[in-house]
Amino acid sequence: MATLVLLRHGESEWNAKGLFTGWVDVSLSAKGEEEARRGGRLLLDAGVRPDVVHTSLMTRAIQTANLALGSAGLLWLPVERSWRLNERHYGALQGKDKAQTREEFGDEQFKLWRRSYDTPPPPIADDDEFSQVGDPRYALLPAEVMPRTECLKDVVDRLLPYWYDRILPDLAAGRTVIVVAHGNSLRALVKHLDGIGDEEIAGLNIPTGIPLRYELDADFRPVRAGGEYLDPEAAKAAIEAVANQGR
Numbered sequence: 001m002a003t004l005v006l007l008r009h010g011e012s013e014w015n016a017k018g019l020f021t022g023w024v025d026v027s028l029s030a031k032g033e034e035e036a037r038r039g040g041r042l043l044l045d046a047g048v049r050p051d052v053v054h055t056s057l058m059t060r061a062i063q064t065a066n067l068a069l070g071s072a073g074l075l076w077l078p079v080e081r082s083w084r085l086n087e088r089h090y091g092a093l094q095g096k097d098k099a100q101t102r103e104e105f106g107d108e109q110f111k112l113w114r115r116s117y118d119t120p121p122p123p124i125a126d127d128d129e130f131s132q133v134g135d136p137r138y139a140l141l142p143a144e145v146m147p148r149t150e151c152l153k154d155v156v157d158r159l160l161p162y163w164y165d166r167i168l169p170d171l172a173a174g175r176t177v178i179v180v181a182h183g184n185s186l187r188a189l190v191k192h193l194d195g196i197g198d199e200e201i202a203g204l205n206i207p208t209g210i211p212l213r214y215e216l217d218a219d220f221r222p223v224r225a226g227g228e229y230l231d232p233e234a235a236k237a238a239i240e241a242v243a244n245q246g247r
């Protein structure tokens with residue numbers, strides 16, 4: 001049996017403003033910092049002690065990992081970071097207000113862009129102020145791999161190599177793993193873990209800052225579908241709030 005903990009970063013400055021964020025590298029809000037610290041205390045209270053942390057290359061996930069692990073007394077943990085755990089690239093929607101986008105394009109299109117499995121938003125132009133082309137952290141990424149937009153399916157495709165090559169070996173070695181990432185990169189991982197269908201995944205939302213624990217069997221399949229939030233009541237309300245963004 002292996003233990004895997006998934007943690008979405010705390011509220012970011014752009015979550016608070018209701019903007020599509022994607023690969024734009026915004027920081028946590030003060031509330032998000034507190035959520036991250038609380039996430040660490042939840043780990044401590046539940047007796048979950050990760051041996052290794054995996055994060056994306058994005059500041060909000062790295063800050064969350066540091067704050068959560070700091071409050072759990074685990075700031076020393078070995079860490080591995082990868083762009084493959086980044087948030088879904090939101091294409092030309094990056095920097096746009098969610099409520100205004102919904103008003104301008106209608107509920108159907110808004111839902112498709114936000115939660116459908118295989119409809120990406122229009123690509124972002126390389127000279128857009130919210131493009132990541134030229135960002136030094138992606139300098140080693142081959143040009144043809146650098147996304148200009150992504151749907152959830154694209155995220156599954158770029159995340160799974162990291163799951164199989166980097167995370168599974170840690171779990172197989174008996175390590176408890178914590179993955180600190182993003183709403184949509186974690187939706188992609190949960191879809192894979194729980195075998196959620198392409199239609200059904202539209203209804204799944206991940207709250208900020210609340211650890212989600214999975215016990216995995218010998219085949220690295222969840223013992224209990226959906227895992228277990230370490231604060232189920234808070235998770236319920238927060239999931240609802242994510243689902244209702246843009247309304």
Ligand SMILES: O=C(O)[C@@H](CO)OP(=O)(O)O
Nearest residue numbers: 019020021022087114183
């Ligand atoms: O803007 C984003 O990058 C994501 C996560 O914050 O938003 P959504 O939940 O709308 O996919």
